[in-house]
Amino acid sequence: MSVDMEGITGLVDRDDVQPGGRDYERGRSMMAEDVNAAIRGAMAAGATEVLVNDAHGPMRNLLPEHLHPAARLVRGKPKNMLMLEGLTAEYDAAVCVGYHSRAGALGVLSHSFMGHEIEDIWLDGRPAGEIGLAHATAAALGVPVVALTGDDAACAEMTAWDESVVTVPVKYARDRFAAELRPAEEARRAIEEAVTAALTPVPKRPAEPEEESTLAVRWQSASVVAVLLGIPGVTATDSRTVRARGPLPALYRQLGVWMRVAASLTNQPPYC
Structure with missing residues (x-):
């Protein structure tokens, strides 16, 4: 599981997601709850191993003591594979939790990796952000992305890349720093159920692209x-x-x- 923070249930502002922000501690608690819902969903589908990569900012947002005991956590940085650290061909599937839309999109806390320092990214001429690059890179490793949670803009971006990915909108963007929120219990129940469905049965592996x-x-x-x-x-x-x-x-x-x-x-x- 690759876990970002901007697309977590209830979070809409940089004070929610940046260390030192007035609501950051609450934000990291909300982050853990969304991740644990996804882990419960994976376990219900029969997963025997879950690896969670803290993929946001300093990559030290998730507190190990708040994480579901069935999962192992990759925490800290630098990481050679960024948001996909730890992903190898031995895994059956990847799940993206708390993701956001790319730079320029009207989504909650939208950006591409580095805020306004990166204006645009293209993969083979196609506009891409963290979602597109994660999906394509996982596929190149032979691992399908099967589920994604975030705001409705992030979900739409994922669907445009691969409509077979199960998406869970936990909030609906009103602007870049505003959203209509789903009730937290409802959102986490939806995450758990979606991940279980996405992993039942175990998805087929994508064909690894041969071209550069x-x-x-x-x-x-x-x-x-x-x-x-x-x-x-x-x-x-x-x-x-x-x-x-x-x-x-x-x-x-x-x-x-x-x-x-x-x-x-x-x-x-x-x-x-």
Whole structure:
């Protein structure tokens, strides 16, 4: 399970999801409740092993003592595979909990990995965000994404990538920092039931793509591009856009390197 925070039940503002925010402690408790609902759903479907990757911000949001005892937790950073750390071909399925829509979408806390530092991402010419890249990378590893929870914009984005993925809207975006919320108990019951259904029976593995992919990222700052061009295989399409070509798991990992470079140059807050 890859667990982000912006798409968690009840959360709508950066104070809900950023360490030091006035409602962050409540937010991480809400995060644990959504994750535990997904774990219960997986266990009900017969899962014998559940690995949870804390994939939000500092990646130390989930408190181990609040997590369902059936699951193991990957916590902290850096992580070579970012939001998919720990995912290998040995797993039968992946579940995305608390995800959000990509940069530019009118979804709750929408962005792509780095707030306004990343303006756009394209995978093989198709606009993508964290959802699209997670889905495609998991598929390249031979693991299907079977369920996703988040706001209605995130669910729609997932459905556009793969309509077979079971989605659970836990809130309905009114704007980027406002939403109509489902009652928490109702949302978690829906998460649990959806994950059970998505894993019953065990899904078929996707065919691993044989061709290489092209990843392109448009940054807010031209200085990021200037530095990234020092990495072999990285080219520029304009002063603020870089691209690279290769197999998807490797490209996803390389994106993490690009973001570390950008973070060292910009020091911008994640939302603006």
